[in-house]
Amino acid sequence: MLKKSLSLVLLIMVSASVFAQCSKSVTLVVLSRHPTEILEAARDAFLNSKYAKEFCISNIKFVQLPPGWWPYYIKSHPVDVAWGGGPTQFDTLFKANLLKPIETALALQAASQVPDTLAGVPLKRIKDGKIYWVAAAISSFGFTINTEVAEQLGYDWTKLKSWRDLGSDELGLLMLQVGVPVSGIADPTMSTSNTRMYEIILQAYGWDEGWKLLTLMAANSKVYSGSSAVRDAVMNGEIMVGITIDFYGYTAHKQNPACVYVAPPGETIVNGDPIAITVSTKNPKAAEAFLAWVLTDGQAIWLSPDINRLPANPNVFNTPLGKSRQDLYQAYQMITKSKSMNFNDTLALQYEDAMRMYFKATLVDLHDLLQRAWTELLNAYYVEHRISQAEFQRLKDELTSFPTFKDPLTGKTETFTIDYAIKVNSYLMNHPEDMDKFMNAWREGARVKYLGVISSIG
Template sequence: MQAKAPVQQPQKGITLRVITRHGYDILDVAKSEFLASDYAKKYNIVNVEWLSIDPGEWVDVIKASASKPGQEIDVAWGGGPTLFDLLVRQGLLRPIDSDLVISVSKEIPDELSGAIMKRTADGKLLWVAAAISSFGFTVNTNYLQKAGLPMPDKWIDLANETFAKTLPIPSVGTADASVSTSNTRMFEIILQDYGWVKGWQILTLLGANARIYDESGLVRDAVIRGDVGVGTTIDFYGYTAQLEKPEFCRYIVPSDGSIVNGDPIALLSTTKNPEAAQAFIAWVLSTEGQKIWLDPRVNRMPANPRVFDTPEGKKREDLRIAYENTMKVLAINFSDEVASSYEQSLIWFFYSTITAVHDKLQNTWEKLAKAKLDGKISESEFLRLVEMMTDPTKLSFKDPKTGKVETFTESYAKSINEALFTDVDYRKSLIEAWKKAATARYDMILEELKKLG
């Protein structure tokens, strides 16, 4: 009797798990297009699972996935260079070794407007920019006109008393640094552009003028609806607003400087599907995958300029012009290394002294600005109180770990940056100390205003 040949079981399809900061306007388009591609079919990829995780949780979530069979995360996509460089320092990126990715990555410039588009170490490719962006603000001209507000041109414009005149109804929108990597990048631009003390003055008063949202996309939506007159946004949110409300909305790159960012994609050390994961990365970087940025629901500038030579690219002359204009952005002398050295401190100090005590901050600023606008205090008194209210190097608090009284200098921010990331209890205690100190400072300003009449 002839033995029957064993029945060959069909190969189980691969599900890729991707941790990301992209919104579902991008992810929904990417998933459907990728799964229909030859890349997915060749590598038997049948699904992509998105993990939309707050940036502060990435390291823990990625590390935890390594001990959960079948739940390992394969790719990191979107979130900005600082976040990806953190993954590098934590040893969570696996060098890209696929000829497919290395070949297509050659179509991506090594740098644009002084910004690195690829990160390498010891000659090995760790991450590649999948899209590029600038940072600025989106305005609703209809709102500004009705409110009698000027068209802003600089970051500092959003922090002046003119934009306080609509308070307690805010005319500005921004997002909290603890939930938005794009807004954190803007705050880093302001700090490096204006310096530590002046930069924090701008951030504090911008926050005081603003309604603070817990998603950057909500800032864009608020501008489109006309809830606020201006919102701090990454460029593609501005382009989307321009498409939806061309008669009112406009994206502005601040004349006091911005930067061009490469938004990375990378292979994670936790992946169990390196070939399939790199096929996805190759697709994202290819002209085929880069077409997702051209979708009217996305409106983002590609990292691979060859996509503009495709039939789809030729239909988006507006984005091609935006791409060329971005190359001309007045780029400040920006350091990723400096930004990384105090990023956690920036995030949690912003949260503690601006977001968490926002009602007190906004009420104090409303009264101070109104006193100036109504001529009840002199220019010199106004500037003295602004300095008292915003200078981080004059805000005293007790460090819960050392017991020493400190102020929030740049050197102190750098010295505690790592601890804020690794020691949750310390971070919570310091947040409380900062909130208490900030509240006391705003109360002191209110008392000063009472004395001045």
């Protein structure tokens, strides 16, 4: 009888303790660029975890917004966690002082299981010994090819090995042949992964040659509103090839075995896809508990056949689920040993916003005019044979050259050199309201250039 009474008292005490601890439940607000299938899987798994129970977290509210809206949203709304969207996005938040350093022992211990660097690329943003973001997953960058579409077009898809191949005359001629583009890219203002790929190209080929290649890639391609739309277009056979982050390539292959992902040797990097705590969090300890889960038990989410991402914490491959995904383990091993290029992350940050807006103004907003100039040039030389090779090359150089424009602040004639991009990037950080002035100037300069090429073809 005494034993039963003691047991009952103990049960009441434990229950009272739990009740007191969780007298107020927490709903975490997580700002994310991850697709819905990842977020729903994470919510279900996390809310059943020990982390959620210990920190009284009863729900997660996911907010999915385009990258440009994040700083405003964090400043004007309570946001506990930012998760997914690539280092480009998180470094933008870091530079704007919108990220809070990780502080709890639980989260710091979880972060310690993620390497500081991988293949020479940082997986954490550390300042003064404090971690402001840490990679939750890792990726490489390349393109995904639909081999069935290539065969239908009579094109040897194995020739697509480098970024330069996506800006080739050959792909332009295929576009002429079928009447629509056979390749796809995404607007960098709507895709952080595509932004990183354009930065890779600018460093792999150099600023001047890189912009020439980006211009030809855009001229050869259909421009999509986001990176997932490019993946889906390849998967569904709408285009033959599209630039993608690696896990989009793995997913495309899972759903359509005709799809093959290619990481250009020496022209790709490993990228960490971060998670961080924001300065507007109302639940810092609960937020760091979610971060700790994402970096440990939550790494299993990436191994789902519907997600197919590479985890940032390699310990997950020691679990039963991890051992069952030998395909992803091999991909992880390949990335750690891959021939990556030397990528200057600091330099990319110095011109990033200006680069994205210049790309948008000159290659996206005027895409129809650019593509018209390119197809007319290809037709005049390769099909109608009414211009010489020398004239074709001259006009191609003109098409891919930097347009001149009047600086909206000084009135001076400028071109988009790397020094100018860095200067404008720095200026716009403090004067974002002037962005449209610069974009209008760049857009008008490009318009004049494209019309000049069309006029010269006759």
